[in-house]
Amino acid sequence: MASDSITRSAWRHLAGLAARPGAHDIRALFAADPDRPRRFSAVLGDMTLDFSKTAIDGHSLVGLLDLAHEAGLDGFRQRLFAGAMVNPTEGRAAMHMALRSHAGDGMMALDEHASASAAGERERMAAFVAAVHDGRLCGASGLTFDTVLNIGIGGSDLGPLMATEALTLARGGRMRARFLSNVDGTGAAAVMRELDPARTLVLVASKTFTTDETMTNARAIRGWIAGALGEAAVAMHFAALSTNLPAVAGFGIAAERVFGFRDWVGGRFSLWSPVGLSIALAAGWEQFQAMLDGGRHMDAHFREADFADNLPVLLALVGIWHVNIMGYGQQCVLAYDDRLRRFPAFLQQLEMESNGKSVGLDGAPVEGRTCPVIFGEPGTNAQHSFMQLVHQGTSPVPVDFILAAVPDHDRAEAHRILAANALAQAAALLRGKALDEVVAEMRAARVAEADIARIAPHRVFVGNRPSTTILFERLDAFTLGRLIALYEHKVAVQGFLWGVNSFDQWGVELGKVLAKGILPDLQPGAAVGGHDASTVALIGRFRALRGDA
Numbered sequence: 001m002a003s004d005s006i007t008r009s010a011w012r013h014l015a016g017l018a019a020r021p022g023a024h025d026i027r028a029l030f031a032a033d034p035d036r037p038r039r040f041s042a043v044l045g046d047m048t049l050d051f052s053k054t055a056i057d058g059h060s061l062v063g064l065l066d067l068a069h070e071a072g073l074d075g076f077r078q079r080l081f082a083g084a085m086v087n088p089t090e091g092r093a094a095m096h097m098a099l100r101s102h103a104g105d106g107m108m109a110l111d112e113h114a115s116a117s118a119a120g121e122r123e124r125m126a127a128f129v130a131a132v133h134d135g136r137l138c139g140a141s142g143l144t145f146d147t148v149l150n151i152g153i154g155g156s157d158l159g160p161l162m163a164t165e166a167l168t169l170a171r172g173g174r175m176r177a178r179f180l181s182n183v184d185g186t187g188a189a190a191v192m193r194e195l196d197p198a199r200t201l202v203l204v205a206s207k208t209f210t211t212d213e214t215m216t217n218a219r220a221i222r223g224w225i226a227g228a229l230g231e232a233a234v235a236m237h238f239a240a241l242s243t244n245l246p247a248v249a250g251f252g253i254a255a256e257r258v259f260g261f262r263d264w265v266g267g268r269f270s271l272w273s274p275v276g277l278s279i280a281l282a283a284g285w286e287q288f289q290a291m292l293d294g295g296r297h298m299d300a301h302f303r304e305a306d307f308a309d310n311l312p313v314l315l316a317l318v319g320i321w322h323v324n325i326m327g328y329g330q331q332c333v334l335a336y337d338d339r340l341r342r343f344p345a346f347l348q349q350l351e352m353e354s355n356g357k358s359v360g361l362d363g364a365p366v367e368g369r370t371c372p373v374i375f376g377e378p379g380t381n382a383q384h385s386f387m388q389l390v391h392q393g394t395s396p397v398p399v400d401f402i403l404a405a406v407p408d409h410d411r412a413e414a415h416r417i418l419a420a421n422a423l424a425q426a427a428a429l430l431r432g433k434a435l436d437e438v439v440a441e442m443r444a445a446r447v448a449e450a451d452i453a454r455i456a457p458h459r460v461f462v463g464n465r466p467s468t469t470i471l472f473e474r475l476d477a478f479t480l481g482r483l484i485a486l487y488e489h490k491v492a493v494q495g496f497l498w499g500v501n502s503f504d505q506w507g508v509e510l511g512k513v514l515a516k517g518i519l520p521d522l523q524p525g526a527a528v529g530g531h532d533a534s535t536v537a538l539i540g541r542f543r544a545l546r547g548d549a
Helices: 005-018 026-032 057-072 073-081 096-100 116-133 158-168 183-193 213-227 229-239 245-251 274-283 287-305 311-325 343-355 385-394 412-431 435-444 447-458 477-498 506-522 533-545
Strands: 043-044 048-049 146-151 177-179 200-205 238-241 330-335 373-378 399-406 465-475
Touching: 005 057, 005 311, 026 200, 026 412, 043 311, 048 311, 057 073, 057 477, 057 506, 073 287, 073 477, 096 287, 116 274, 116 287, 146 213, 146 274, 158 177, 158 287, 158 343, 177 183, 177 274, 183 213, 200 213, 200 229, 200 274, 200 373, 213 229, 213 399, 229 238, 229 385, 238 245, 238 274, 274 287, 274 477, 287 311, 287 477, 311 330, 311 477, 330 343, 343 477, 385 412, 399 412, 412 465, 435 447, 465 477, 506 533
Parallel strands: 146 177, 146 200, 200 238, 330 373, 330 399, 399 465
Antiparallel strands: 043 048, 048 465
16 A cells, blocks of 8 residues: 555544444445435446445545545556556556547657557558458458457457457347457367358457467467368468567468557557457447447546546545455456446456555555455346355455446346346345344244244344445447446556556466476476476376376
């Protein structure tokens, strides 16, 4: 956490507020303040962030806003949008906002004209998408492409997959989209079994064109295409989202089919870049551009709005309150929209890879908790799985409920049922159910007293469990862009207040390095050594099960 004396005082003040008697009693806050839903909400157009169902009261909200001001959040916000080096461990800016900017917006990333650079590559992407859709770019056998296969992992998979599903699940799209990420050969085998190579356009998404999982899958799919259509077909069926032109050329992809992005774009922030080409191909360029426009709209709001009215800042501060002041170590995300079924997985990378850090920018251990564990599923599915723990588990789990008022289908009654469940889950977490209520209900149902004594405690809900609700008119491409950017900026704010670098990810490297040392030891007859005793034993057992001992 930020550690100067003024900021330390702000943290201590918040801790003192949370230590007051009844500080966790959210129900009491509603009883004392009928106007609470208005005072603890923020609005951007049709989008409402309601955090009234948390234990934040007027004093703690002022304390949180004071923390943001005293820590220098406004200066950080200005440096971020100025393209300053906010990623010092890698010497980079974090200017993913430029990817959705207009060419004339003038955003810089250190000394580079980021808006102009992004706009130029976006024009190339738009031309490519148009040529694929109108059939000017087709497969080796002369057939138009009906499927785009995206090969990538991490940010080159989670973001495009999530956004493509969100934009095409209800109404379909211009092309079918498939995503191949896991190096497990099962995925590649399924792709080769289910798709028609003659009508499949393949995107290889790897900035360095060296990512082990991606390149293993890319080579497998290359062999499938070449085997079915001939070696010359590779150049017609592949495009690359990369900056390593020599490696791409060696793979057989022409330079005009390579779309690049700069090192000021982190992988988990890259769906707005050429990494999002699969979104544009599947959903159509207008949808992709509308998503960019939505992200740009949220950028302007985050950049300009006062903290007290700023949705990303408020969402971040609510999380700070829960993690650092209340001590909650998990965060649940429930999108009551099947189109957002991959949104929690996307947020897992966005938040946990960004802020899952224990070392601060100064190289010293951080003084408090940082990123919580993020998990979630679509509602109402989650109500029949892990929501048991959220309602009655031993530790409160804050929940973000996400809901559109207008569906993208004509089944109005189904959507009313969905919305009723979303609102009811949030209300149930707040309200709970006391023992005397349970007993009265069971007596009214003429349950035997002995059974009431035995069963009633199991039906008690403690309540006072926090949640926020993000409500908007409809989940269109523009709103999807706003929603993604909302969480991106939330992450940046929280990382700043925790004093960590949200834009590097060194924690993913060690396992990759060790895997390279273990791989040779999995070969039949190889001498095994140089590992801990458990790993050596497991390698031996693995090889024995394969008959390779």
